[in-house]
Amino acid sequence: MARSPFTLAASVTSALPRVAVVGVGELTESAAGRFDAAVADLDDGRRVVVRVANSPEADDELVAQVRVLRALSAGVRGVLPFRAPEVLGEAGLGGSRVVVSDLLPGYRVEAAHVPPGRGVATSLGAAIADVHGLPVSVVRDAGLPARTPAQVRDEAERMLDRAEATGLLPFALLRRWSTALAADELWRFDAAVTLGGVEPTAFLLEDVNDVPTVTGLLDWHGLSVGDPAADLRWLASAPGAAEDVYAGYLGRAHRAPDARLRDRARLYAELEFAKWLVHGQAAGSESVVSDAVALLESLAEGVGETPLVSADAVDVDDALARVGRMSDATGEIVDTSMQTDTYDPSMLSMFAQDTADSDTDPTAQPTQPLELSLFSSDDGASGTAPARTSAEAADEADRGDSAAGPAHEQERDDAARNALRRWRTAE
Numbered sequence: 001m002a003r004s005p006f007t008l009a010a011s012v013t014s015a016l017p018r019v020a021v022v023g024v025g026e027l028t029e030s031a032a033g034r035f036d037a038a039v040a041d042l043d044d045g046r047r048v049v050v051r052v053a054n055s056p057e058a059d060d061e062l063v064a065q066v067r068v069l070r071a072l073s074a075g076v077r078g079v080l081p082f083r084a085p086e087v088l089g090e091a092g093l094g095g096s097r098v099v100v101s102d103l104l105p106g107y108r109v110e111a112a113h114v115p116p117g118r119g120v121a122t123s124l125g126a127a128i129a130d131v132h133g134l135p136v137s138v139v140r141d142a143g144l145p146a147r148t149p150a151q152v153r154d155e156a157e158r159m160l161d162r163a164e165a166t167g168l169l170p171f172a173l174l175r176r177w178s179t180a181l182a183a184d185e186l187w188r189f190d191a192a193v194t195l196g197g198v199e200p201t202a203f204l205l206e207d208v209n210d211v212p213t214v215t216g217l218l219d220w221h222g223l224s225v226g227d228p229a230a231d232l233r234w235l236a237s238a239p240g241a242a243e244d245v246y247a248g249y250l251g252r253a254h255r256a257p258d259a260r261l262r263d264r265a266r267l268y269a270e271l272e273f274a275k276w277l278v279h280g281q282a283a284g285s286e287s288v289v290s291d292a293v294a295l296l297e298s299l300a301e302g303v304g305e306t307p308l309v310s311a312d313a314v315d316v317d318d319a320l321a322r323v324g325r326m327s328d329a330t331g332e333i334v335d336t337s338m339q340t341d342t343y344d345p346s347m348l349s350m351f352a353q354d355t356a357d358s359d360t361d362p363t364a365q366p367t368q369p370l371e372l373s374l375f376s377s378d379d380g381a382s383g384t385a386p387a388r389t390s391a392e393a394a395d396e397a398d399r400g401d402s403a404a405g406p407a408h409e410q411e412r413d414d415a416a417r418n419a420l421r422r423w424r425t426a427e
Contacts, residue, residue, distance in 0.1 A: 002033075002036050002054075003036040003052060003093075005024045005025060005026050005027075005038035005039075006024055007093075008024075008036060008037070008038040008040075008050045008051075008052060008093075008098070009021045009024035009038055009040045009050065011050060011052075011091055011093045011098045012040050012042075012048065012050050012098075012100055014091035014092070014093075014098070015050075015088070015089030015090055015091035015098055015099075015100040016042070016048075016088060016089045016100060019042045019043060019044060019046075020042065020043040021040050021041065021042060021043075022041050022042065022043050023040065023041030024038055024039070024040050024041070025038065025039045025040075026038060026039070027039045027049060033054060034053065034054055034055060034057075034058040034061075035051050035052065035053055035054060035058055035062070036051070036052045036054060037049060037050065037051045037052075038050050039103060040100075046102065047102075047103040048088060048100050048101065048102055048103055049085075049100070049101050049102070049103050050098060050099070050100050051098070051099050051100075051101075052093055052096050052097065052098050052099075053096060053097060059096065059097055061221045062097055062099055062221075063097070064221035064222070065099070065219070065220055065221040066087050066090065066099055067142070067144075068142070068144065068220040068221060068223045069084060069085060069086065069087050069101070069220055070087060071138070071141070071142035071144070072084055072138075072220070076134065076138055079134070080130055080131075080134075080217075081127075081130060081214075082127060082130075082203075082204075082214050082215050082216050082217055083104055083215065083216045083217075084216070084217055084220060085101040085102055085104060085216075085218060086101060086102050087099060087100070087101050088100045088101055088102060104204055104215075104216040104218070105204070105206060105215070105216070106204025106205050106206045106215050106216050107204065107205055107206070108200070108201045108202075108203065108204060108205070109200055109201070109205065110200065110201055111199065111200050111201075111234045111235075111237040111238045112237055112238060114200055114238045114240075114241040114245070115240075115241060116240050116241045116243070116244050117244055118211065118244070119211050119212040119213075120205060120212045120241075121238075121241040121244035121245045121248060122244050122245070122247060122248030122251070123205065123211075123212060123213050123214045123248060124200055124203060124214060124245055124248065125244070125245040125246060125247065125248025125249035125250075125251075125252070126214070126248040126249065126251065126252040127203055127214040127217065128195075128198065128228075128231050128232065128249055129248070129249045129250075129251075129252035129253045129254070130252060131193060131194070131195055131217070131231070132192045132193060132194060132228045132231070132253070132254070133192075133193075133252075133253070133254035133255075134193040135193070136191075136192070136193055136225050138193060138223075139193055139223060139224055139225045140225070142223075144223055144224050144225075145224040145225070145226075146191070146224060146225035146226070147191065147224070147225060147226045147227075148191055149187050149188070149189055149190075149191060149227070150187070152187070152191075152226055152227045153181065153187045156181060156267070156268075156271060157181050159271060159274055159275060159278065160174070160177050160178065160181065160271070160274065162274075162278045163274035163275075163277055163278055166277055166278065166281050166289075168277060168289070168292075168293050168296070169274065169277070169296065170296055170297060170299075170300035172300045172303070172304070172305065173270070173273075173274075173296060173299065173300050173303075176270075176303060176306075176307060176308050177267065177270065177271065177274075177308070179307055179308070179309070180263070180267050180307075180308040180309050183309045185260060185309075186260045186263055186264060186267075186309055187260075187264075188260070189227060189228070189229070189258045189260065189261070189264070190255060190258075191225050191226060191227065192225065192226075192228045192255075193223065193224075193225055194222075194223075194224060194225070194226045194227065194228055194230055194231050195217075195219065195220065195222050195223060195231050196221075196222020196223065196224050196226065196230065196231075197222060197230045197231060197233060197268070198219060198222070198231045198234075199219075199234050200234060200238070202217060202218050202219035203216070203217055203218070204216035204217070204218065227264060227268075228258070228261065229258070229261050229262075229264035229265040229268060230265075230268055232245070232246075232249070232261065232262070232265040233265045233266075233268040233269040233272070234269070235265060235269075236265075236266060236269035236270070237269075246262065260309070263308060263309050266308060267308055270299060270303075270308075273292060273295050273296050273299055274296070276288065276291070276292040276295065277289060277292035277293065277296065279292075280292050
């Protein structure tokens with residue numbers, strides 16, 4: 001049962017004993033009913049937010065939020081071009097935790113309503129890049145979770161295994177996701193500080209010189225070291241603004257762009273359907289399982305037989321190999337812990353509808369067909385050939401392999417040069 005703003009305001013004096021509440025108001029949040037929140041005016045002129053969780057899972061999230069916000073030093077806050085809330089106090093309310101923080105000004109935009117062009121889209125992309133550019137020591141010093149690319153991949157594989165075990169996963173999606181998880185080139189990325197799958201509603205915007213600009217970030221509970229693509233998965237629900245968000249992201253990125261960032265972001269967005277299914281079955285909720293199955297079937301119909309990762313796409317490593325330079329990326333093995341995901345069925349339904357619509361949109365970009373010859377094998381025992389490295393592929397191309405043919409080699413050379421040009425231009 002939702003608590004009234006007056007009940008929440010009364011708890012402020014427990015969290016902040018030396019102040020008095022002189023006004024109270026409602027605060028509506030896009031939190032799917034997981035929290036009760038209100039705005040309180042204090043006698044010292046401050047406006048604060050008081051928040052209480054409505055479930056043990058939401059309370060865990062609130063605990064994580066407080067932990068991260070207290071770990072953000074003045075130096076870290078000074079580096080970011082937008083504000084993060086400050087925790088002012090905590091108290092108890094009938095066995096629940098009450099957290100009081102300062103109120104940040106601004107408005108929020110949901111994913112489906114992010115407009116294309118300069119402004120909201122580009123500012124959101126830049127803000128996400130700013131978080132990804134933070135030093136990983138911010139996370140490690142606070143004892144927060146950290147995952148290597150290999151651990152991220154393993155976690156995605158475990159989720160797919162759990163979804164497959166339900167017996168309700170459409171085969172087309174199982175094949176699509178399994179192929180993506182098996183593509184080594186998809187998982188060559190540098191781990192960075194991420195927000196663990198942030199949504200656009202976590203950001204506050206204000207109009208600066210009539211241009212919408214991110215001035216605050218509310219949700220920090222998922223701060224960790226992991227895959228930057230996780231914070232861009234919401235773009236599947238904002239296809240019209242995706243290009244501009246990516247442009248804002250690349251314009252502020254502190255490292256060379258990841259050639260497979262968008263592919264992994266799309267994969268994570270689709271795996272949310274699988275998580276919803278697994279969540280429903282674990283909770284014993286027939287309604288959630290039924291809803292998840294309907295969403296999965298809609299997604300399967302929308303994506304058809306197209307692979308998530310194009311087999312003949314050329315990434316940055318391939319381009320560098322062709323000019324005789326290969327980056328030496330190494331990963332550090334660290335301890336990790338699983339993060340608890342939250343689900344918004346309305347967001348998933350919207351994504352499924354967008355996917356189905358794009359399948360019949362004549363202006364939509366077609367996915368390149370899967371080149372099955374790349375998966376042919378001479379190994380009669382296993383039926384699969386070992387994956388070639390980018391350097392091996394480049395050496396084969398340089399030898400002028402007769403099977404490839406001059407026209408095919410020219411196409412790959414052009415693609416490599418274009419990939420390298422985009423990488424250098426975005427530096």
